[in-house]
Each structure stands twice: as C-alpha cells, then as structure tokens.
Amino acid sequence: MMSVQSESSAEPLIRVDRLCKIYSLESGVNGTVNSQVLYDVSLSINRGEFVAIMGHSGSGKSTLMNLLGCLDTPTSGHYWLAGRDVASLSEEELASVRNHNLGFVFQGFNLLKRMTALDNVATPLLYAGVSRAESRQRAQELLQQTGLGKFSEYQPNQLSGGQQQRVAISRALVNNPQLILADEPTGNLDTQTSGEIMGVFERLNREKGITIVLVTHEDDIAAYASRLVRLKDGRVIHDSKVDS
C-alpha cells in the first residue's frame, strides 16, 4: 500500500486547519438536532513531539483524537498527515492509513478477547498482508521488548491491566508507525502501573523518535509530555511547550 513516510521532514507530521465536527442527531420531535463539538481547530505537530491534549469531558478532545486517528471524518476543514490530505480519502484508503501510519492505544485496552497476546499483536500485520509466520515472529520480538515474552500465549483476561496495556502498545508498534495516538491510556490503571506505562511511551518517544499524541485529564500524566494543548468547548485555548 501507499506510504506517506517519504514526505519531506520540513512538513509537520500533523497539520489540521480549521477543523469542524458537527454531530447530527435524529430526534423524534424536533427533526434533526445539530451539535457542534469542534470549532475551527488548527494545530500543527512536528515529528518527534510528545503532545498531551487536555480538557474536561465534553471539551471535544476525544472527537479530535478520532479525527486525528482517521476513525472519523471532519464536517469541514483539512487534515494533512505527513503532507497527505487524509480528509478526502475513501474508507478503504483510511483503513490502510490506520494500518500503516498510526498506532492506537486505548483506555480500555481494546484487545481481541478470544485471541492470545501474540495473535493480538500480530493482527495488524496480517491485515497489512504480511505472512502469518513473519507476523508472529515480529509480534514475539515486540512482546519480548515490552517484557511480556513469556506471556505471549496468554489471553487478555489472564493478564493484569498493565500487562494488557503493554500488549496494546506492542500492537500499536507492530507496523512501525510514525505516530501513536493514546486515548487516556492510564485511565484504568493504578498510579504505579500508570507510571510504568508512561515510562514506556517516554522511551519510545526519546529513543525511537516516534511522535506521540496523548489525551488525558490528569496533570501528572500530562507532565510526561513535552507540549501541552488544552481544549475547552471545542476550541484550543492553550498551546505551549513544557519543560519536563
């Protein structure tokens, strides 16, 4: 499939321009009710940045995250991912972008229940058309790196929350993405495990140069990031570098 890796590095990895998102809800009495969640959000994120997006619930941070992750399409505005206008891509092409360029880490881990940790990590490679043997080998390597080598044949419900999140991170990394999107990755974890997981993200960012965009509402989690973006009522109200 097409890759956007070859674009010039002067171009920011993510550039969104006046992004709007309006949800239309069918309502029995009033017909259609429109509710606008994002108002003209413009944002630029360079390669290698570690960005935390903060905001109260309803601030639109999850919606922004879905748009950045190509899980949803904006109502208006533009989104360039590594120089490529992804707002205009078909569902088929978006699936390919998600597969090759992005890695997701969710609050609820979102592992596939009836599969082993190894198969969970290998699945994105299978969708990318990599052979089964090769996928499993690569998945095993990644599990080894995150310290889960001997848990590869365990099913998600046999693993602790921290372990499950490590499996999810391994899965996000398996296709060598430029960007990892983490939606409250520590929301279901205790403080100590949260610290460990954030350590993993920090290392990935520092050692491998992977761009990380993190959504959270906890200040101490956001403190791991090098840049902080605050959203309120669908608008960016704060954007600054942080010294960590």
Place this chain on the structure above:
Amino acid sequence: MLGMIIGVAAVVLMLSIGQGAQATVNQAIASMGSNLFIVLPGATSSGAMRQTSGSVQTLTIGDAQAVAGLPSIKAVAPIITGTAQLNFGANNWSTVVTGVTTDYFRVRNWSTEDGEVFTDTDFRSAARVVVLGQVTAKNLFGDEDPTGKTIRIKKSPFIVTGVLSAKGQSLDGRDQDDSVFIPLTTGQRQIFGSQFPGTIRFMMVQGKSPEGMEEAESEINQLLRQRHRLAEGVDSDFTVRNMAALAAVATGAAKVMSLMLGAIASVSLLVGGIGIMNIMLVSVTERTREIGIRMAIGANRRAILTQFLLEALVICILGGLAGVALGIGGAWAVSRAADMVVVITLGMVGLAFFFASAVGIFFGFYPAKKAASLRPVEALRYE
C-alpha cells in the same frame, strides 16, 4: 447450527427414502420382464352383463401360437394357474401352481439358481417335472438340495428339475418366489381338469422393442378379434394390458413422491438458513466493539466482510457435515425399523452439502455486510 444440522439431515433422509421408493418400484418393474403385455380372456362385458376379465376362458393355446407369429412379437407365454397342495416327505405346502411353456422363463427373464428349467421335450410329452420358486423350495426342503428329488402335487409325483433365482415382490405385492412351474401340457391334462380343453388362463406377450409397443398392441387386438370371429362393433372377449404403461405410471408416482419429499426437506433447509442469519446478526451486534477494534488497527471493509462470511460458511459446513451424518444414520434407522429400502448416493450427499454452503453464503451475506458498513468510531464506542 442446529437448524442447519436438522435441515441437511432432513434433505438427506427424505432424498434417500424417495430414492429407495424409486429403486423398489424399478426393481419390481425389472423383475416383471421388459416390453410385456398381458392378454386376459373375457372382457369387459358380455351382452348386458359386465364381467371382470378372466371370468370366462376364451383364450386358447392356438391364440397364443397365432400371436407368437406376429412380426412385432418376440415371444409368447401362455399360462394356466391353480392352487394345489404340495408334499415332500413329511412337509407340505399349499401354493400357486403355474403351467407354462419354456418361453415363459425367457419372457420373464428368469433363470435357475440350481438345476435347469424343463425342456421343450418335457413340454411336448407332458412330463411330470417341476421347477420350484425359492420360497416354495425352502418350505418343502429346508436346507436340502431339491434338484432331482420327487415331490407330489395333488398326490401325483413330479421330479424337481431346478430351483429358480429369487425375484422378490411383484408390483401388486405378491411374493413371486412362492410358486412352482410345470409344463402347460402336464397341467392341462393331469392337474387342472378344464371344461374346455386347450383354454388358457392368460398369456404374457413380449414385444420386440419398447418403441413398437403400441403397434404390437393393435396387432394383437386385430388378430384375436379375427380369430374369435368378432363382428365390427362387438366388444372384445379379451383384454390386452400394456405392462410398460403400468410401469411408467408406477415410476411416475415414485418420482412425484421423491420430489415432494425433496421439497419438504428444502423448506427445512431454508428455515435452517434463516436461523443462521439470525445467529450471525446477533453475533454482529455482540461483536460490534470487536469490529471497531479491528477497523482501528487497519482492517478494511473487505476484511470484515470476509471474516463474517467465512464464519457463516464454517457454521454451515460443520452443520452440513453433522447433518449428513445424522441423515445417513436416520436413513439407516428407517431402513431397519420400517423395513424400507433407502438409497444414499454420493451425489445426494453432495447436493445437500452444496445447498448448506449456498445457504450459508446467502444468509451470511446480510449480517456480514452490516458488520462491514459500521463506522469505526461508532463501532468502537459501542458498549
């Protein structure tokens, strides 16, 4: 899954019963002999009185010989019958004694299992010889070899020349193997005292070819009317029955039954298919989140569609296999319990299996399509 199993099992079972019925009928027809007419004396009416055929004896050996001379006729077997008591040692058995010519065995395509049938010489000399059917032989002799032994028919001694091979039931359900055959001449002179010497009970006529049956029938009618000196407009005093036509009716009936059973079975297969669709729809709803996750990590719509279609197909194929096994088991049980002939062919099993897969794809498609058309965000948000 259960719906599929029952559907496929029903198809296999019904088809095997239908095929079995057809096979039974076909066998009965084949055992009768091919291209047969039966010419019965006495006909439909005599003056104002309507009588059943066979109630008077108007056919003679002369008629039979004349019919045998017709160009479209291959062979003729005049027949007389009666019931008599048979003895061998201490055993006795009452059965149908049939007086026939040697042609009879050719017309019926009936050979001996042991020994020989009697010869033309025996026929001409009205010898006291007899050929036994399987059932009669068993009843009189048990495990002993009957050939060459002497039995008594109505107290007269007869030498057994042979035992016929088994033929099974006739179309009207009589056991054809419970019978004995003696030369027609012997029967007329020594066993069945007839009021009218030279008359016969009926005759079997074999046509030369299946195509020439209608022509042969009209030839027989014409010849016999002429011989019996029947004027124009007078009812015939004999009846010609085309057994091929009868056979066609029986075969047709068996086919219709087989078709009907198949139709009933198809309905159950359809119901099974709808069951599969339901299961798959429930599965799509239950697994919306899984679909969302798969989409988030890069599955495109085609991959989701393929996954769900494959799952439906796997259910159908597993169900189909179990159904085929159950159907074959059921057919076997039916054949044991009801003493019915069932026929299971590979084609039939293949057909049931093919339809199971087709149903799986057909009814799996809608749920799969539904799963594939979900939007990633919505699928992920689903609880």
